[in-house]
Amino acid sequence: MNLKKQDILKALETITVPGEGQNMVESGAITNVVTFADEVVVDITITNPALQARKKTEVEILKTIHDLVYAKAKIKVNITVNAPAKATNEIKGKSIPGIKNIVAIASGKGGVGKSTVTANIAVTLSKMGFNVGILDADIYGPSMPIMFDVETKRPLSVTVDGKSKMQPVENHGVKILSIGFFTKPDQAVVWRGPMASKAINQMIFDAAWGELDFLLIDLPPGTGDIHLSIMQSLPITGAVIVSTPQNVALADAKKGVAMFQQESINVPVLGIIENMAYFTPAELPDNKYYIFGKEGAKHLAEDLDVPLLGELPLVQSIREAGDVGRPAAMQTGTPLEAAFQSITKNVVQEVVDRNTELPPTEAIKITTMAGCSAVKK
Numbered sequence: 001m002n003l004k005k006q007d008i009l010k011a012l013e014t015i016t017v018p019g020e021g022q023n024m025v026e027s028g029a030i031t032n033v034v035t036f037a038d039e040v041v042v043d044i045t046i047t048n049p050a051l052q053a054r055k056k057t058e059v060e061i062l063k064t065i066h067d068l069v070y071a072k073a074k075i076k077v078n079i080t081v082n083a084p085a086k087a088t089n090e091i092k093g094k095s096i097p098g099i100k101n102i103v104a105i106a107s108g109k110g111g112v113g114k115s116t117v118t119a120n121i122a123v124t125l126s127k128m129g130f131n132v133g134i135l136d137a138d139i140y141g142p143s144m145p146i147m148f149d150v151e152t153k154r155p156l157s158v159t160v161d162g163k164s165k166m167q168p169v170e171n172h173g174v175k176i177l178s179i180g181f182f183t184k185p186d187q188a189v190v191w192r193g194p195m196a197s198k199a200i201n202q203m204i205f206d207a208a209w210g211e212l213d214f215l216l217i218d219l220p221p222g223t224g225d226i227h228l229s230i231m232q233s234l235p236i237t238g239a240v241i242v243s244t245p246q247n248v249a250l251a252d253a254k255k256g257v258a259m260f261q262q263e264s265i266n267v268p269v270l271g272i273i274e275n276m277a278y279f280t281p282a283e284l285p286d287n288k289y290y291i292f293g294k295e296g297a298k299h300l301a302e303d304l305d306v307p308l309l310g311e312l313p314l315v316q317s318i319r320e321a322g323d324v325g326r327p328a329a330m331q332t333g334t335p336l337e338a339a340f341q342s343i344t345k346n347v348v349q350e351v352v353d354r355n356t357e358l359p360p361t362e363a364i365k366i367t368t369m370a371g372c373s374a375v376k377k
């Protein structure tokens with residue numbers, strides 16, 4: 001099959017770059033098309049730096065050429081991002097020396113398992129050989145001290161470069177700082193916004209985190225002051241949204257995604273994790289009961305054009321493991337370990353893609369999947 005350049009251009013005239021009105025040929029986005037036998041190379045320049053926009057552009061070009069020109073065409077799409085000058089009110093944080101990637105874990109609704117997922121991803125990253133920290137910024141219900149069995153521990157003071165710093169508490173290979181270390185367990189935490197933000201800033205900048213590949217931030221549920229304050233203080237590499245398949249949770253998850261994608265915030269959304277996707281009783285491991293609805297988060301991810309990073313079942317042992325301070329992902333050779341590994345690999349892959357494809361931020365970045373192949377058994 002000898003592909004013709006004019007056939008390719010004609011096909012590309014039927015699609016637009018996401019967010020633009022004119023078709024991609026007329027708008028000048030397509031800068032070059034080269035054909036050779038059944039191979040075609042398409043060069044395109046887009047203005048939207050979001051990872052989702054790049055992926056969507058590529059997928060649409062591949063699909064259109066395969067559908068309208070030749071189903072077996074071998075296509076290479078080279079995407080260049082020519083982003084307009086950044087808005088002057090863009091929120092940009094200070095980088096923290098030694099911390100390579102900061103991943104915020106959010107949910108719209110409370111109680112959907114955001115902290116459980118954060119703890120398990122952290123443990124899995126550590127098992128893969130990465131240096132990991134968790135900043136538990138959930139001022140309404142800090143749960144990391146319990147989930148890592150360090151409730152009675154307190155961060156010690158250490159001197160780094162002549163300055164007194166907080167030493168994160170460490171367990172299961174994960175360094176942890178939590179609002180919970182500074183409040184009594186039975187004390188209702190009524191933090192006013194500025195107080196909470198100050199405490200979180202101290203845990204970020206006055207802490208001896210050392211070298212970290214990933215700092216995971218367990219955000220409070222919702223989309224409030226704390227979220228803005230954290231995004232102002234830190235160059236967040238990307239955000240992960242946790243939701244159950246239930247409609248009320250999905251509606252709030254959508255707000256969460258919108259908050260990160262807002263122009264003045266512009267934090268890449270790495271993807272959505274569907275938690276409590278189905279219930280499987282221990283005695284009937286092959287049965288699945290969709291008590292919160294089926295594939296809701298999957299459909300939301302499709303609608304919002306963000307990756308679905310994976311799904312987790314509702315199983316008693318996840319809850320029990322969290323309650324005894326030994327996250328379920330620490331198991332070896334179980335389906336749960338495999339599920340957390342798959343989700344964590346997807347998160348790392350999205351971070352790698354984001355760092356390769358998007359304009360640099362102030363944080364240093366991970367650009368390989370090297371750690372993922374070194375899963376310690």
Ligand SMILES: Nc1ncnc2c1ncn2[C@@H]1O[C@H](COP(=O)(O)OP(=O)(O)OP(=O)(O)O)[C@@H](O)[C@H]1O
Nearest residue numbers: 110111112113114115116141313314315318319322
């Ligand atoms: N997949 C799961 N299977 C079983 N239990 C789960 C699962 N995910 C979370 N849980 C349990 O659900 C409860 C709520 O989870 P978690 O505290 O992680 O939610 P959250 O979204 O962080 O809540 P919030 O931020 O509102 O405090 C916990 O008791 C946890 O053990």
